[in-house]
Amino acid sequence: MKISKEFSKHATHYEEHNTVQKLVAEKLLSLVKSHPKHILDLGCGSGVLCKSINWNYENFTGVDFAPGMLELHPKSEKIECINGNFNDSLLFENLQTREYDYILSASSLQWAVNLESVFESISKLKAPMSLALFTSGTFKTLNETASIKPLLRSAQEIEKLQKKYFNAQFEVLKYRLDFESVRDMFVYIKRSGVSGSRNLLSYKEMKKLMSEYPLGYLEFEVAFIYS
Numbered sequence: 001m002k003i004s005k006e007f008s009k010h011a012t013h014y015e016e017h018n019t020v021q022k023l024v025a026e027k028l029l030s031l032v033k034s035h036p037k038h039i040l041d042l043g044c045g046s047g048v049l050c051k052s053i054n055w056n057y058e059n060f061t062g063v064d065f066a067p068g069m070l071e072l073h074p075k076s077e078k079i080e081c082i083n084g085n086f087n088d089s090l091l092f093e094n095l096q097t098r099e100y101d102y103i104l105s106a107s108s109l110q111w112a113v114n115l116e117s118v119f120e121s122i123s124k125l126k127a128p129m130s131l132a133l134f135t136s137g138t139f140k141t142l143n144e145t146a147s148i149k150p151l152l153r154s155a156q157e158i159e160k161l162q163k164k165y166f167n168a169q170f171e172v173l174k175y176r177l178d179f180e181s182v183r184d185m186f187v188y189i190k191r192s193g194v195s196g197s198r199n200l201l202s203y204k205e206m207k208k209l210m211s212e213y214p215l216g217y218l219e220f221e222v223a224f225i226y227s
């Protein structure tokens with residue numbers, strides 16, 4: 001299953017299971033020191049950033065590759081939703097015909113197939129930005145317990161790439177989300193979309209992981225890039 005289909009499939013549950021994503025969005029918006037009027041949100045999802053903005057803007061463009069998410073996104077005369085994939089260079093060719101005075105992206109760019117290419121395309125838009133990406137430190141103990149290679153890039157990899165294209169600040173924060181049971185934890189992983197479309201374990205291996213996982217919480221690590 002493609003990642004876009006995975007997010008669309010669980011779109012109706014996303015608002016119930018995106019606790020950490022909401023914290024990331026709050027942090028991201030706290031890094032915006034001005035009140036930009038023309039905003040681009042890459043990987044806008046169901047609109048957590050749009051709903052959280054507390055200043056007046058003239059237009060807000062939200063881009064997402066999951067139609068199910070865009071159906072949940074706020075709509076108005078000021079808000080335009082585009083079904084597009086930031087892995088597609090044609091999307092950025094279209095965006096370069098417009099003018100934005102701020103670029104936001106919360107909890108989405110970690111899914112870029114070629115992150116360097118995406119960073120290069122963002123840099124060509126020539127606007128200040130606040131970006132947040134989950135790193136390989138997310139689910140660190142879970143991956144180690146299951147002997148699974150991390151799905152995401154490390155904070156070090158992300159920092160090295162962003163330095164090539166941005167004159168920006170770089171910060172890494174850690175979060176944790178507690179659960180009453182390991183089963184609740186795995187339901188969260190499935191419905192929040194944070195595991196992408198990956199399903200590497202058999203039913204037997206999953207039961208073994210659930211019995212051996214040593215923590216009552218999940219770990220998250222997020223890299224913030226802001227200018």
